[in-house]
Amino acid sequence: MNSILKYYEEYDEDKRLFKSNVNKLEFITTIEKLNSIIKSGDKIIELGAGTGNYSFYYNDKGHEVVALDIVPKHVEIIEQKIKEKNSEKIKTYLGSAIDLSEFSDESFDVVLCLGPMYHLTSVEDQRSCIMESRRILKKDGVLAIAYINKHYILANTMLNNNYLKESFIEKTLTSGIMKSEDEGNFWVESNYFTPKEIEKLVNKIGFRKISNLATDGIGRLFSEKVNSFSEKEFDIFKNYHLASCDDESLLGYSNHGLYIVKKID
16 A cells, blocks of 8 residues: 555646546546436545546536545645635545545445545455445445456557566456566556456445446557547547447457446345
């Protein structure tokens, strides 16, 4: 956990979603789908809120939002933005997505979990995150949980890092868990899924599938090309992507996936 905190204390998370066409694609796809599901007046909590880009987006749309993150720097940035924007409907919490004891049962309409699952490297913590999300959701509430695809990781590592080892492929496909010291790991402690694996994990805890999306699609594998697009070219590519991002045959090669579910009894 210390390596994860150190990474995000030094990384510029605030600009991540907007610094290139490919990064914008993730944000655009996420809000495009969620906007068709989230209702006016829904109370939202964002777990792993980063510097609050989604939280402020939904606050600007009139929602009451709670932004929780485990990185002190991120919470400080959100609180500074709240002062600058006078955003009274956003509350911040420094904390972990696996322990939401600060919040009462059935107190939110929507839980956005758009980052924690990337770094929960034990099944126990993964289940705790999902179970706690379910506990604080109201009846028929919506959980949106972001994940990183195993097959994207393998394709990207082979293409860009020229790294091709049977041991790395086997570890990625079997456990999907990478520790900081593991050979071939190019990031911090992290955890990867296939689309079917995330569905199985979440559904067993009392949820029903609404949609599973490839939030950046094939764009990340061709990032140099996509980032060179003119505004008109990017708009054409974006429209193609939005029309195909929930096609099951395309999910696995997207860097980020978004699994959206409804709480069931």
